[in-house]
Amino acid sequence: MDATQLPPHLQALPDFNPHVASFTCQFEALKTPPIDAQANDWFLEARALEDPLVYDDDLDYKKVVRLTRQAADRHHWKAMLNLASLYVEGRDPPNGTKEAVTLVSQAMDLGIPAAYDRMGTYQLNGTGVFGGSGDAYALFQRAAEMGNAHSMAFLGEKIDAGADGLKEGYWGNIPVAIKMFECALAQGFGPGADELQYMYNVPRDSKGDETGMATPETLARVMRAMHEGVKSGSKMSAISLFVEFGNPNHAPQYVYVPFLDKARSERYAMLADALSFNPDRRFPNLDRILPLPPAPLPPWDGTRDSLLAAAMAVTPKPIVPAPTEASTRKGRYFLEAAYTFLPTKETSNGPTAPVASFWQPTATTGSAELRAFLGTIHPGLYQKGEAFEALRYPGGITKDDISRVVWQRLLTVHNNDGAAEPRAVRTLARQVERPHPPMVCDDHAVCPITGTWQPWLPPGHPLEQTVNQPWRQRWLRADQPFPNVKQDWMLPLQIGELKWHLIEAEAPKRN
Incomplete structure (x- = not known):
């Protein structure tokens, strides 16, 4: 078998190179398939069911798996990876580790950077695949190059040593490490900020070597990075700011806050505790209740709930649209009024649907009669592998015309103007x-x-x-x-x- 015909997780990658000369920040969102709105709502509903406040034995994992699978079938890439995790955890017998590896491999085939990161984790832990750390790090390197923030933060921490060999498994490539941390944080991955405390606290040259002592500018840069880390869900950044504002335990010249402030320290401690309990939390509106100096500290009633409510995201109540034509149809042509269609560039001329989605027959060439006829056919929902409906031959349309038909995939988007x-x-x-x-x-x-x-x-x-x-x-x-x-x-x-x-x-x- 040709190497390119092997499943993606079995194809050879360039060896991991901790000494790459440069790193260009790529955004994972530019590499992933577009997300279907209805699938995303299923995915979010499944995530809400996995609430840390609910005992594991009381969670409705059958519903979690069903909703996650529905979303994954439409190539919702986060759902695909979550479904793989549910398989590994044994939440959907008889699906297990083998099926998880297959699903992640399919996600790799779709070009999803996070799938390369996940397969690297499987390799590193021996979860259904056996390649060892060399193969795992090669996968992490590919994922980081493609824009995966988790791999960037992981590799950045491995290559931010002062030199090779100071500790086994660590290398010295600080300039690239800094770029990886910054790119990860820019994509909302809070742990990307954690190591920046040590990268930013003193001036450095182009090789990453320290060129002097900490300055007010470098320390302020650390403080801003840690604060952004908290917004994006980093428990360690919150702990760092709790310590700095409360009781710094290192040399005074490296204290990166302008003054001690027990009130600020207390708030960061509470945020760190919340993130420890649920690492999925994010605090994008942190400045509302805990801005950085020199802004004054807003009043607070001292309760955990009010602090988290002020700092967390807010979402508007969804618009309730009027019934649509699609919401009055039957069978495969029905679509809830909450959604409408967005055509994609993805097409198929095969007999079956390559992915679960809404599909509509179309043609860019052929007779006027053909195009008019196709315009009367509404988008229909097809499952993966389901045969597209055979098109009839009304007057004026020939077999040659029908051969020109291709099926176009449509995404659902929210019907909210x-x-x-x-x-x-x-x-x-x-x-x-x-x-x-x-x-x-x-x-x-x-x-x-x-x-x-x-x-x-x-x-x-x-x-x-x-x-x-x-x-x-x-x-x-x-x-x-x-x-x-x-x-x-x-x-x-x-x-x-x-x-x-x-x-x-x-x-x-x-x-």
């Missing part, structure tokens, strides 16, 4: 009423109203998966500039592509 509607696991976000009237600002503007703002791209945009997320939103004061998405988040966007939508205005303070 393009409103900003970030979705999150319901236990990890606070739902609010929509502001009325709605307010939208350009990305290069100044914030006009104090509150929580959501960056937003239109459906189908290549970076939609990484921008239209609750963890991207920010609490801003009036007259603050919106984040510079190119500089702060490394996003390859042009001015005007992104809009900021007000999600929740700050309530006026009472006298």
Whole structure:
């Protein structure tokens, strides 16, 4: 068998090289398949069922598996990897480790960077595959090159030593390590910030060597990185800030906060505890309740719930649309009114559906009669491997015309007239009423109203998966500039592509 015909997890990769000369930040969202909105809602419902507050024996894993599989069947890449985890955990007998490896291999075949990272973990732990650390690190390297933040943070920590051999399994390549950490953090992976404390605290040259002592500028850079880490879910960053503001335990010249502040320390400690209990938490609106100095510390009632509620993401109540034509249809042609269709570039001229999805017959060539006929056929839901319905031959349409037909895949998107509607696991976000009237600002503007703002791209945009997320939103004061998405988040966007939508205005303070 030709090597390229082997399953992706059995194909040879270049050996891991800890001494690569450079690293270019890639975004995973640009490599993954587009996400179907209905599949994403199933996925989020499944994630909400796996609540840490519920005892494991009381979790409805049958429903979790069913919802996750429904989403995975539509190539929801996160669902595919979660389903593999459920198989490994034995949540869906007789599916187990073998089926998990097959599923992750299929995800690799789709070009999903996180699948390479997952297969590397399987290799490292001997989970259904046997390759050892060399093969595992080669997979991590490929995943990082493709844009996977987890692999970036993992490898960055392995190559941020001062030199090779200081500790077994660690190498010296600090410049590349820093780039990996920064790229991981820019994609919302909080642990990418953890090692930056040691990378940023002193000036360095192009080789990563220290060129002097810590300065106010380098220490302020550490503080900002740790704070961003907390926003993105890093327990270690929260612990670091708890220690720094409360009782630093290292040399004074490396203390990276401007002053001790027990009140700030207490809040970071509570956030660290919440992240220890549930690492899926994110605190994008942290500045609302715990801004960095020199901003004053806002009042707080001292309760855990109010701290977390102020810092967590907010999501608007979904728009309830009127019934649509598709919601009145029957069988495979039915689609809930909550969704509408978005055509993709994915087509098939085979007899069966290559992936579970809505498909519609179309033709770019052929007679006018053919194109008019195809225009009368609604998108239909087909399962993977299900035969497409045979097309009849109405008057004026020939067998040659029918041979020109290809089936086009359609995604579902939320039927909300393009409103900003970030979705999150319901236990990890606070739902609010929509502001009325709605307010939208350009990305290069100044914030006009104090509150929580959501960056937003239109459906189908290549970076939609990484921008239209609750963890991207920010609490801003009036007259603050919106984040510079190119500089702060490394996003390859042009001015005007992104809009900021007000999600929740700050309530006026009472006298």
